[in-house]
Amino acid sequence: MPIKNKVVVITGASSGIGAATAKELAKQGAKVVLGARRTERLEQLLTEITTAGGQAVTQQTDVTDHKQVQALVDLAVEKFGRLDVIFNNAGLMPLSKLHLLKVDEWDRMIDVNIKGVLYGIAAALPIMRQQGSGQIIATDSVAGHFVHPNTAVYAGTKFAVRTIMEGLRQEEGKNNIRSMIVSPGAVETELYSTITDEKVRANTYNNERSYGLSDVDIANAVAYAIGQPENVNINEILLRPTKQPL
Ligand SMILES: NC(=O)c1ccc[n+]([C@@H]2O[C@H](COP(=O)([O-])OP(=O)(O)OC[C@H]3O[C@@H](n4cnc5c(N)ncnc54)[C@H](OP(=O)(O)O)[C@@H]3O)[C@@H](O)[C@H]2O)c1
Known part of the structure; x- marks a missing residue:
């Protein structure tokens, strides 16, 4: 089913997976509505997409x-008349051991990774129910399935997202609202820069960058799910780099 003309809201669109997905979907004719905090990065992306004819x-x-998430969804409806997809993708990953008590980082991960997704659902659901169709996608992670030392809180937020999205699927499928999580393994993006524990950052980055996926690989997976016929609800795409062991 064509992606062309679908109206797609993307959070965390200023870099990495969000930006790559915006470019891919715009290339396929979607109308993309892009949110993040760094406006200069959003402006660059806008220029890139519109210069390419998107x-x-x-x-x-x-x-x-x-309220800001609601305003982003309202902008989509105001500019393009409807909302076909929301991709709740914004996130951060400041990994560290619990005993280091980086409580501010725990709060931040809960606020962005969990509550950010919930706010996206809250903004999109009334419109999609009224339309009688829609698709809600969240970026989860392999960390939404497995926990390791250093990832207790990050994985906790991603386990929560997986649970919330499965509940959403069970509740809203009958209203013709599709829902999916995309769960990447290592992807080479700016996400590693959110790790403030220098040793953990260096170890994680050096381990993973030798085999990591690119943001375009994840964009392709998201585009595949959006492009399926309306009766096909891809619920999860879990994709790792071939050489990633866990
Ligand atoms: N990279 C990986 O290996 C990997 C693996 C599994 C899952 N993921 C998930 O993929 C998602 C995207 O991350 P990425 O890898 O593409 O990293 P990234 O390049 O660092 O992108 C993160 C995005 O989230 C946005 N963001 C952070 N805090 C925000 C806030 N409070 N409000 C709005 N936007 C916010 C950032 O934009 P601003 O800073 O401009 O706001 C940025 O656009 C995250 O949910 C991450 O957990 C990544």
């Missing part, structure tokens, strides 16, 4: 603020 709008959005 359609996009951007708005500064902090997903920890319910």
Whole structure:
């Protein structure tokens, strides 16, 4: 089913997976509505997409603020008349051991990775129910399935997202609303820069960058799910680099 003309809101669109997905979907004719905090990065992306003939709008959005997420979804409806897909992708991954008590980082991960997704659902669901169709996608992670030392809180947020999205699927499928998590293994993006524990950052990055996926690999997976016929609800795509052991 064509992606062309679908109206797609993406959070965390200023870099990495969000930006790559915006470009891929716009290339396939979607109208993309892009939110993140760094407006200069959003502006660059907008120029890139429109220069290539795509359609996009951007708005500064902090997903920890319910009203800002609502405003992003409202912008989609105002500019393009409907909302076909919301991709709740914004996230951060400041890994560390629990005993280091990086409580501010725990709060931040809960606010962005969990509450940000919930705010996206809250903004999109009433419109999609009224339309009688829609698709809600969240970026989860392999860490939504397995926990390791250093990942207790990050994995906790991603386990939560997986649970919330499965509940959403069970509740809203009958209303013709599709829902999916995309669960990547290692992807080479700026995400590693959110790790403030220097040793953990260096180890994680050096281990994973030798085999990591690219943001385009994840964009392709998301585009595949969006492009399926309406009666096909791809619920999860879990994709690792071939050489990733765990
Ligand atoms: N890279 C990986 O290996 C990997 C693996 C599994 C899952 N993931 C997940 O993939 C998602 C995207 O991450 P990425 O790898 O593409 O890393 P990234 O390049 O660092 O992208 C993260 C995005 O989230 C946005 N963001 C962070 N806090 C935000 C906030 N409060 N409000 C709005 N936007 C916010 C950032 O934009 P601003 O800073 O401009 O706001 C940025 O656009 C995350 O949910 C991450 O957990 C990544």
